[in-house]
Amino acid sequence: MSKDEKPSSQAAIAAQQDDEMDDWDKRIFSTGCAVENTKLTDCYYEKKDWRLCKAEMERFRQCWKVQGNEKRTDMKNA
Known part of the structure; x- marks a missing residue:
């Protein structure tokens, strides 16, 4: 693709989604x-x-x- 061409809308959406944190990343970052x-x-x-x-x-x-984080993962008796 030349620098004058614009990416397709699907490629732009995929690139944007790659930049967003998913639930897994959010959980990892919340642990510190x-x-x-x-x-x-x-x-x-x-x-x-x-x-x-x-x-x-x-x-x-x-x-x-x-x-x-040990408090976050303690198991509780059911």
């Missing part, structure tokens, strides 16, 4: 640990083995604890 989550996910993607991402997992766990 989005950066640590991204680093952990990237580590796994690169190494394909969670055991090789122990440092990233520990940083995520510490962030989770500092942010008080």
